[in-house]
Amino acid sequence: MAQSPAKANLASSAGARGGDLAHDRAAQASPAIAAAARIATAHLHEPGCLLPILHAAQDELGCIPPETVQTIAEILNLSRAEVHGVITFYPHFRSEPAARHVVQLCRAEACQAMGADALAGHARARLGCDFHEHSADGAVTLEPVYCLGLCAQSPAMLIDGRPHARVTPQRFDRLLGRALEESA
Numbered sequence: 001m002a003q004s005p006a007k008a009n010l011a012s013s014a015g016a017r018g019g020d021l022a023h024d025r026a027a028q029a030s031p032a033i034a035a036a037a038r039i040a041t042a043h044l045h046e047p048g049c050l051l052p053i054l055h056a057a058q059d060e061l062g063c064i065p066p067e068t069v070q071t072i073a074e075i076l077n078l079s080r081a082e083v084h085g086v087i088t089f090y091p092h093f094r095s096e097p098a099a100r101h102v103v104q105l106c107r108a109e110a111c112q113a114m115g116a117d118a119l120a121g122h123a124r125a126r127l128g129c130d131f132h133e134h135s136a137d138g139a140v141t142l143e144p145v146y147c148l149g150l151c152a153q154s155p156a157m158l159i160d161g162r163p164h165a166r167v168t169p170q171r172f173d174r175l176l177g178r179a180l181e182e183s184a
């Protein structure tokens, strides 16, 4: 979702008032809050900086901890609800760390037309969890994604960021088993 120009300007030009204060407070708070403040401040003057900040925060912290939302909002001079709304809009962002392995199944149209629903059912049963949850053994997080650019070879998925195409339930089991073995 692209931010509107007004929103982008709002986010990118905001820091002057609340930003310094929020940054100072964050430096004395938890390491996650301090990291979020550092990241937000570093990106503050980029147009439409909220998404780059959220990506950078998740890359560094493994997720966007709920306690960091207020700090990010203050530095960008946005409301907490606005930042929370963006985080929850995009399936990519998570509020708690993922498991050791992340399986991301494409849920977009081309993949659905080629059996992604059945594959999702198989994945849920195999892992013992739903989307946005960890597997029963805690080793795998199951997440939806919406188009991986592999539509001509659907259904598609990522395992730990590695793309796989024409995934059948049998292939899903094989690929997942291999990933689990590699980390054993």
Ligand code: FES
Residues within 6 Å of the ligand: 106, 107, 108, 109, 110, 111, 112, 146, 147, 148, 149, 150, 151, 154, 155, 156
């Ligand atoms: S719709 Fe699944 S890869 Fe494009």
